Amino acid sequence: MNDFEVISFLLEGDPSIQYQTRKYLLGETEAELSGLRQSISKSGWGRMYLDAQNEDLSFGKGFYAHKWTSTHYSLLDLRYLEIPRETESLVMSVRDITKNCRAGDGGVTGTRGSKHSDVCVNGMFLNYGAYFHMEDEPVKTIVDLLSSQVLPDGGFNCQDKSTHSSVHTTLSVLEGFLSLIRYGYTYRIEDIMRMKRTAEEFLLSHHLFRSSTTGDVMNENFIQPAYPPRWKYDILKALWYFADVGIPFDSRMEDALLIIEKLRTKDGTLLKGKTISGELHFRMEEGKAGRWNPMRAMRVLQHYARLTVNE
Template identity: 30%
Template sequence: MSPTDVISWLLDSDPALRWQVERDLLDAPPSQWEATRARIPVEGFGAALLAKQDPDGQWAGGAFFPAGFFDDPANQNLPGQPWTATTWTLTTLREWGMDPAPLIERGTAELLAENSHWEYDRSLPYWAGEVDCCINAMTLANGLWLGADVEPLATWFVEHRMEDGGWNCEWESGSVRSSVHSTLNSLRALLIHEQTTGGTKATRAARASGEEYLLERHLAWRLSTQELLGPWVDHFLYPPRHIYSALRALEHFRLAGRRDPRMEEAVSMVREAQQSDGTWLQQKVLPGEVWFDVDVPEGEPSKWITLEALRVLRWWNEG
């Protein structure tokens, strides 16, 4: 495909993706992309996910796992977890850029406060979060989106930052070193908190510390051995869920409006993954039950990854 063909290919997509192409790659006027974005809750992927919501405000009857998931011993041997429960579904809708108004009109935040509790500890109400950094990051961001009172969760991230500057979901099991997965997900939520509320001195400092943790590693390398952080660093996937990659890290810094020379190696990884036809491939599909597929199988050109890669490279090149 020529560059023009790639854009045409991207535009032939669900409103959840198309509006971002119009805004971020074509510089379309707000009247155009806002009209496309307004279609998310009434057609395509967004409408289909909204239709799956339970009367009690949840999806699949659970906060992070579907209802009854742990009652079946066979589920403990699955290659991946289900991605259908409330937290994953809300995160997907939010990250697609859907206006939260339809969910607010349904009283979703209030219903979840009343009916949803974490599988980790049923005494924990939904908007209070639990102990996992990635789960709490999604809950903080989703709560801000829906207008729930989640300010204590922002403070939670300040209190649970590791000495090396980042976060690790395994802190409760004794881990004292940060994880890039946990750190990036925490940073994404803290950025949304700051953009929504202005943040506090402590949360802004925590975000700066976490970003430096990633930048010290050039978004890609282990400090101790200078080896790749992991095989997932330069293998891009959609939906990424909680998985770290150089592309997702660059997208965070794009949204934060922060460039740094230490990102150049990660940018090169994104450039090198582009195919001769101008697209990027789906390089991994996480196993697990989904409501429906929103992207292509492994090895095929991915519109979602191509959008994000082109957007990141445009931002980087303009800088």
């Protein structure tokens, strides 16, 4: 398949795939896509997630039980689907979390009475919480918490007493910051922008996947994109973030972009990648072929002028 045939293949997929293909690859406006976006909550994967929601607005067995059917990861997946932000049951689910799943440090947690919360979980929560119209008060306590967790190298780590940042945690926090910025939250915005810049530099200083000491690949999973990524890091998830925030090409992205180009198969697609083990509501994609990774890769490659599909 050539790139236009791949686009046709993507447009035969779930409404969420169709929507993001037309938005990110074909450059259509939100006004043009309004009806299609609404359909994400009415059919396909979006509807299947909503049908799995419990009467009390939770998913699975609660906030963090079990992976990946919990409220936390279900809301994160729905945010990645770009289901309509105003979906009432999801807005109310986020408000329930901010009311009933708080730790003593101001973050969110699935452990009642806990004094401490996880930095990575808080980053992911900001990502979907801001998307689903979370209120201002929890934003303030979580931003205050995260601002106290920046490590000397500019990133974040969910492990206590760490001296070196984690790419997993750092990218999760970056996605959370981007969501706050994009959806109009202004609390400590200058501090958020500063933390965002240093965290981005941390990832780039590693060329997105290389050890800062040896230059070797830090983890083979980092160069084998999976979807949904959940909390786990890989180069396609990182490059999507950089494209999404509009950061221009940096030479330290080059090796990662070359890997993505090489992962494209002879027919122009990508394999759907590994499925991260754990309990699921359902499988989005069966077999070896998939649409998420090809769409994500094409958006990244198009942003960084490695291909053109919207002329």
